[in-house]
Amino acid sequence: MDKFNENQKKVIETIDAPLLVIAGPGSGKTRTLVERVSYLINKKNIKAENILLATFTEKASKELITRISMNIGLGIDISDMYIGTIHSICLRIIDENIEYSYLKRNYKVLDDLEQKFFIYKNMKKFLNIEGSLEFFEFLEKVKYWDRAVELKKWIDRINEEGIDIAEKIGDKRLNYLKKVNNLYKDLLFQENVVDFSNIQFECYRILSENIEVLKEIRKKINYIMIDEYQDTNLIQEKIFLLITGEKNNICVVGDDDQGIYRFRGATVKNILNFEQKFEKGNFKKIELNINYRSNRDIVDFCNKWTDCLYWDGWRYKKELVSGKEIKNKTLGVVKISVKTSENDLKEKIYKFINKLKTTNKIQDYNQIAFLFKSVRNKKVLRLMEYLENKGIKVYSPRSNMFFSREEIKFCVGILLCVFYQSKPFLKNTYYRECFDKVVKEMETDLEFREYIKKMRNKTKSLNYDVENFFKILYSFIRFKSFRKYLDLKEDHILENRKTYNIGIFFNLVNKFDRICELERIKKEDIARVVNYFFGNHLIYLKNSGISEYEDIKEDAPKNSISFLTFHQSKGLEFPIVIVGSLESGPRFIMNEKQENLEFEIMEEFEPKERIKEFDFWRVYYTAFSRAQNLLALTCVEYPKIPIPNFAFQKVYNELSDISQEEFELSKLNLDSYEEKTIKESFSFTRHINLYNKCPRLYKLVNKYKFPELKTEELIYGELVHICLEEVNKMGKNNKKLSIQEVKDKYTKFYNDLQKRYNINLEDKLLKLGMENILDYYINYLDELGKIKGVEERIILSDEKYIIEGIVDLVIEKDGKLGIIDFKTGKLNEYTKEYEEQIQIYAYLLEKKYSKKISKGIIIYINECKDKKIIDVDLNEELILKTMDKFKRTANKIVNREYETGYLDKRACEYCNFRNYCKSYL
Incomplete structure (x- = not known):
């Protein structure tokens, strides 16, 4: 203390x-x-x-x-x-x-994009509600997608505010939104899905x-x-x-x-x-009120910014002081300005950064962050390009550059080449660039060209069903033309941006297949699906601004300057912060119709006429207060144009420029950039076991976030586990189910999984699962002992990482604790790994319960009676040996040792990347 x-x-x-x-x-x-x-x-x-x-x-x-x-x-x-x-x-x-809950077990949470498409998919139902025509005319929205985006915004707002707009039934627009929201919720719960606003x-x-x-x-x-x-x-x-x-x-x-x-x-x-x-x-x-982040000049500047504004009581009055050790011996707040042109400002900024580097005032470019209202602004993009041309890397994942990257154009071009029906889209300049890029690759990669011709002929003939977009794209990773964009040895976000971006694109395509319920594309649907994919879906994605990869542990990659939005910088700190967008003002962007409707829904706290002003002041205060040692405000001071905006004049005019003698660069002392400490979390199955089977696959899935293809075996395993969890929870709560109720739940869970993954299980496998669940419920559940926990979650901290686990079942019998794990595979298949998993869980649970775990059991749900239940040795020496193995593997992952040594060939059979690895090796 x-x-x-x-x-x-x-x-x-x-x-x-x-x-x-x-x-x-x-x-x-x-x-x-x-x-x-x-x-x-x-x-x-x-x-x-x-x-x-x-x-x-x-x-x-x-x-x-x-x-x-x-x-x-x-x-x-x-x-x-x-x-x-x-x-x-x-x-x-x-x-x-x-x-x-209105939700059922195994529900799905929709992300932002999935929510928009859920609304888009049901748009006809929303348009059939009385008042839809007037509502969208009022907001001047014509296209289906724009209407879906608009409805999402209002649905979220209603549920986030937690209000009942029924009281305002006299307003036709609000009455329409009320009916939309009610129907929308009904549709969500029918599909057993939920969005973020409805979670709350x-x-x-x-x-x-x-x-x-x-x-x-x-x-x-x-x-x-x-x-x-x-x-x-x-x-x-x-x-x-x-x-x-x-x-x-x-x-x-x-x-x-x-x-x-x-x-x-x-x-x-x-x-x-x-x-x-x-x-x-x-x-x-x-x-x-003691600021340990920023030096006194910066704290005083932030105080002056808030004090010079007229709040009229709509904030807590506060006076911050600096508690930072005095390190900087020169001005802590300056401006970087010119009175001539944007080009001159870019040159001045570059010279300043270059001088910081050549004089060793900064050891790494990541000590500098540029903050803007938007990083998609053309001026910002031009500055970014200018610095990159000068050899300074810029990290700006939200600058809307994703679809401009060559690796993404290449992926889009492959799909354009494969689907003959996409030819009309080549009139689109972007699609033409993508198509031409792939055609050029075909000149040198003949194997690649032949495969495209084969796939193209198949889709052109319309005589066959074809794989969905995701599987088709995955099939190309074995060719040298594709492999040159994948670098599995480099982790740096900018140095290996291509691999990270391809992982994102694969996820987007996979999500499209799921949204459209495409396990395969039927021959009669190819033209329609392709037309929608290129004519609507990709265009929506491109216009919506897909972000590039952001590492949750790495806000400012080494050897690069960060270009961030004000909102993106929240919670971060940098030795040097350069704030732009000083031409903006409280009323820079205004949509009166949207605003008026919002005020009708919300019970606004602050005066309506002051809200834009307050929000503007707060966002710039947040930006200014990110700086530790040096804060710089930058703009072109055009003589005949009020830049910076009037709102900044009182604080800006008092600042010295970096070119003036008051600012002594030789006396500037800076902190190094410090990443926040975030430990990685490791589970046995998802991390340790996967790494031990194949470090390369681990890296692709967990580091580069490539999606995994769902197989019938995985879906079957998930179905059985969900059903077991349900009957075990009922057993824990002493609720007895009838045989028919168990069957009904099994069928319901399967239907939900079928919708989610678009995969049908064979009748024989489905029947087998039902029989095994009933066998367990009738003959084993009551004999196991008192159920203490179902899907028991454990989190323990080690020095360098966090260990996580979920135990299927914790039981108590004769005063002793035991743990049970269910498997849908066969005995002797990965048995050693399964036993190690139980030993890990025993170690974790002993910490949680402060009590010895006396018994470990694996139940092979698909096996016959004499092979169904296998005891696991839980002697202390063996558990510690298994934990030591766990820790060695975890440390390898922390240290980024991803080179493939021993490879469990059984892991290759269903691996998405087996074709890539054949070419790689």
Whole structure:
């Protein structure tokens, strides 16, 4: 505790009252939250399962898990803690109470793109609702896809706000949206899918409509902590206040000055009005106002920026001070400006960066970040291109360059060449470029050319069904023309951008096949499907702006300058930050019709006429406060054009330029760029076992994110496991199912999987699965012992990584604990790996339960009676030997040792990449 200031200590130790923590930039809020969790567990003996800790992004969540696991001690299980993003916590609550949900087990969560296509696919139904014509005319949307995107936005907003717009039924547009939202939810639940906004809404509905569920979760969760509270929306606040109930042990941490996600439904109302939710005298507010990130010049500049603006009481008044050790001996805030032209500014910026490098003021380009309102702006792209032409690499994954990359053009060109029906699309300039690129490759790769001709003739004849787009594309990875874009030895995001991007494109194509339910393309459908793929789908993707690869652990790759949006930079820090987009103003972009409709739906907290202004101030404050040692504002000061915008004049005009003598480069001292510590998580099956079979395949799947082809065997295994999980959970809750009910559930689960993967199981295999499930349910379930846990999750921290596992079944018999794992394969097939998996689980569960695991069992669900149940040796020496093997493999992965040594040839039989490897070897 000696490492914390007085206010941080108060936050850590204040645990029995509602607490609002106003945490300014660089004030150590994450470190304080981590210590607060450690204080609860280690000093107050609070169980991990009694704590809920939520944050905004997946990256922030992983960082919290890493730091908490390191702080509370290695070998402590935190799997029972409700920790993660708000969405992941809501999903957990839904899963734990699935019988109360409109969703059924094995539901699917739609990502942003899938949600848009789900709406697009059902657009005719939405257009048949009374009022659709007037609604889309009002918003001037004609194309189906544009209408789908528009509806998604309003559906999300309604569910994020958690409001019932039925009260505003007099408005025709709102009445239409209400009917759309109701139909949309019905369609979601019919398909057993859910989007991100409805995850929260469904969680809230379960808790608010089922008093027993709410009582149980209130009994379990005694301490709630919410990070980035200014980024929460109304439905999220309702969920947390509902859970805390009368205990009110809720701590929220945030900074209203950094509330920049209104477009996602977030509202600063939650943080500004938090105190009013509780009785006077039963509430505490603590401010963390010491900024340990930025030097005094930068902190003073940020204070001046907020103080010179007219807030009229719509923010918490605060005065941040710098707690950073004085390191920089010259100005910490400057401008980089010219009064002539954009070209002169680019040259000045380059010379400044070059001087920083040649004088060793920076050791790596990743110490510098450029921040803009948008990285897709033409000026920004020109600056990026200029620096790259000068030999300085630029990392900007959201600059909308994905479809311009040569490797993506090559992939698109392959599909254009294969499908004869795509010929009319060659009038499109982009498609022509892609097509010509592949034709050029055919001149030197004759094997590649012959294969394309073969595939083209097949699709041209219309006499055969053909593979879907994903499988066709995968079949090309064995050719040298394709392999030159795949470099499995290089990990650097920019050096090997091609491989990462191909992984993304493969995922996009795979998603298209799933959305359109294409296991194969029937001969009579080829023309229609191809027309839609090239005429609509790819164009939508290209226009929507697909991001390039971003590593959750690497915000600023080595040897490159980052070009980021203001929003993208949230939560990051850089020694040097150069902020552009100073020509922008609060009303730079305005859509009055959209805005008016939004105000009708939302119960806006701030004055409507001030909202754009407030949002503008907050987003620039967030950008300015990313800087550690040097903040530079940059623009061309055209004499006759008001640049920078009037909003910046008061702070900008007082700044010295880098070319002036007040700024002494020789006295500039910079921090190095420090990556946030995020441990990798390893499970036995997904990581350790896969790596041991083939490090190359591990890298393709887990590093480059190439999708895996689903086979009948995998679908069958998933079906059996889902059904076993269901009957085991019923057994744990002492709920007896009839034979017919088990059969019905099996059939329902299969139908759901069939829709998701577009794969049909043979009747013989389907029947076998049903018989084996019934055999287990009738003859084995009651004999195993008392069920303590089903799909029991374990998370343990090691020094360099986190070990995860999910145990199929935990049982107790005669006072002794045992674990069971189900397999759909045959005995002696991967038996050694299966036994090692049980031994790993035994090690993890002994830590979790603080009790010896006495029995390990593998149940081969497809085997006959005398081979069905196999005992696993769990002697301590053998377990430690297996754990040592696990750790050796995990350390190899952490150290990026991906060279293929021993290769388990059994893994090759169904591997997507076997053709590539034959060519590679």
